[in-house]
Amino acid sequence: MSGWVVGEVTKLTRWTDRTFSLCVDAEVEPFRAGQYNRLRLMVDGELVARPYSYVNPPGTRPLEFYLITVPGGPLSNRLIELAPGDTVELMPRSSGLFTLDAIPDAVDLWLLATGTGLGPFLSMLGTDEPWQRFGSIRLVHSVRHANELAYQETIAGFTLRDPERFRYVQMISREDRPGLLRARIPSALDDGQLEALAGLEIGADHSQVMICGSPDMVRDTQAVLRARGLQRLRRGMPGQVTVENYW
DSSP states (O other), X not given: OOSOEEEEEEEEEESSSSEEEEEEEOOOOOOOTTOEEEEXXXXXXXXXEEEEEBOSOTTOSSEEEEEEOOTTOTTHHHHTTOOTTOEEEEOSSOBOOOSGGGSOXXXXXXXXXXXXXXXXXXHHHTSSHHXXXXXXXXXXXXXXXXXXXXXXXXXXXXXXXXXXXXXXXXXXXXXXXXXXXXSOHHHHHHTSHHHHHHTOOOOTTTEEEEEEEOHHHHHHHHHHHHHTTOOBOBTTBOOSEEEEEXX
């Protein structure tokens, strides 16, 4: 398979005025949870492509992507206007190394996301791998406002799958809501609030931490974890932290 393939939009879900999910039926090569594809459209006479991670687990269709519009962004503001039956181009082969098979086994797995960085973690949790490899799983999703906490039904399904091992922590940073922690992930890690809510401590000897989201969050969270002895996992070097910058 070479070049680009044409996919048909089957569904578009608007979560907020800026965040949305796009489902596309297309023939692409098998991918690993955590990888991404590229979506491409003709915009003002020019082909524009951007990378987006899969939300759906491998081996399922349609393909699903969780996106946010970028002010002035030529592609995202076109994608949010698509409707079932419209077409969009994709690459036949997926890319990316932000996958579970790239990290070592550990007692517990932490998945820390901001905004649409939640997407690849939903793909991972939709497979058997994390449930077979880790004794405890914590999914943390931080957004600015409570209405941005998407995919609640999907995440509730993970809780039902194994309520003893899985816990979901919701965080918001720009408003107060009963029952929700108002803080950024780095500060909540630094002062212990996050681990208290999750009912689990992060430690270099038993944890693997995957971080996906805004570059500021990724940078600041790594700094907090580094101060506690957790190092970034790199090829040929042991570590406990794996990162992906994702808007």
